[in-house]
Amino acid sequence: MIRFFLGKLLYLVPTFIGITMVAFGFVRVLPGDPVLLMAGERGISPERHAELSAQLGFDKPIWSQYLDFLGRLMHGDFGLSLVTKKPVITEFLTLFPATAELGLVAITIAALIGVPVGVIAAVKRGSWFDQVSMTTALIGFSMPIFWWGLLLIILFSSILQWTPVSGRISLMFFFKPVTGFMLIDSLLSGQKGAFTSALSHLILPALVLATIPLAVIARQTRSAMLEVMGEDYVRTARAKGMSSTRVIGVHALRNAMIPVITTIGLQVGTLMAGAILTETIFSWPGIGKWMIDSISRRDYPVVQSGLLLIAAMVMLVNLLVDLTYGLINPRIRHQ
């Protein structure tokens, strides 16, 4: 198992170096001068522009800037935001719990609904449940998140007035963050109504963010279950006199979960992309919104280091998924 883990860890090194190049290059191919944007509408003299560029290192050749960036990274220095002058890592760590909470709740909703729906659809293949659920999943998968989010806001926040439009908790409540997860912190605060308020703020963006992963997980589970249900070992389990629930829930599902868990891992990347849109629609103070704001301000250090940190999170989750994969599938573990 340790060898398996170290092997997977080794794969991350070239991936990480590749990401530093993409993150560094991406922001520089965008048109726009960060120094001019910093100066704002008043403009800036050419001398002051040159002075600031030299101060920030933008006058050096690109390769030299990249090496400086890598060198700083090696020392754990992610740079300072050009706008707020705060360390990028501090801003990231402040905002990340909001995104993590949203993403975790979304992927939990997606898995808790998607897996059973996929299993039932496979077991009752061709039934009305199968057809309705898989068509709904296809619609969910094809739906633009932006539009879907707005539709839900119109229905639940505007017409029905069941949920708030934006934010993480009502302004009536204030407490010091302990974990950064509003649901947990609101419970820890002991303030009456705080948890309900946090939950009502979270539910709509989480549903929007869960939509695509839910559709993908349901379809993947169905197809994996259909494949597994035809395997000889499932026939053996039935020949052993096991109940249908045990045959499906233990013998078939355990094997079907291998590709499903991989899919869930891959969906974390989709979640991050979805979080950018969802956080923008719902004014959710997470790293998605932070990235969008930083791109429009050409805040180079925030964009490049932010991208890198997000990518690192996705890689970490995928590493955990790979490890789970090894735990579930002994053939992989013993390779």
Next chain:
Amino acid sequence: MSLLNIRNLTVKFATATGDFTAVDGIDVSVDKSEVLAIVGESGSGKSVSMLAVMGLLPDTAKITADEMNFDGHDLLHMTSAERRQLIGREITMIFQEPIASLNPSFTVGFQIEEVLRLNLGMSRAAARAKALDLFQAVGIPAPETKLFSYPHQLSGGQCQRVMIAMAIASKPRLLIADEPTTALDVTIQKQILDLLMDLQEDYGMALILITHDMGVVAETADRVVVQYKGRKMEEADVLSLFEAPQHPYTRALLSALPENATGDRLPTVSDFFAQEGAR
């Protein structure tokens, strides 16, 4: 009275182009402690008829019969819960591909202990001890460590021994072995057959051996049913069948044995049907 009695069993599969008849009105019976071989080429409906007995056919299969009775239990009209009281306990089955027949995600120990705990109500510790006994009984080397192995860590022969251990765990009265040696090496085939015959004798159970290998039939069976295209061609005790086969198809099967080769082109089934003018 026979232990298993099947009369006029027909199995049809619904396909896009209409029903396909896999088994067409066969009668099969097996007595207590008897070894019955069902022989025939691929597609003759040998496995399908026994999977119908086990209730393991897919929903697309339509099963009809005048009678399908196991020791007084009507297999045709029982609920799936009632059938589970027999399947895996009184009637067990082993299959052709032993490695694929074991769940790759669980240790073989878990898979056999599952039968002992859920079917026989044993405690975890008792099931472990019994599993060890069974592994020893079927000749698995180093059974203490093999209990913790996954199927991919065992050879095909060892996996078939595990399957046999699972099948005899509840001391069944009928074991159906569906081509249990086809996927194995020749040397291992002999060992597995000998093991099956020893266990059949020790446990006094009836054994239905599905095979297309006439050599296996000669060595093991008391009685033989010959099937072709879903129909029963002939039924006889093993000596009569080999000494005086009645049906042209049986003669065709026997003539295809390597020891009967004359050096000329091997005759085909259609040659025999043409000679006899039968069909």
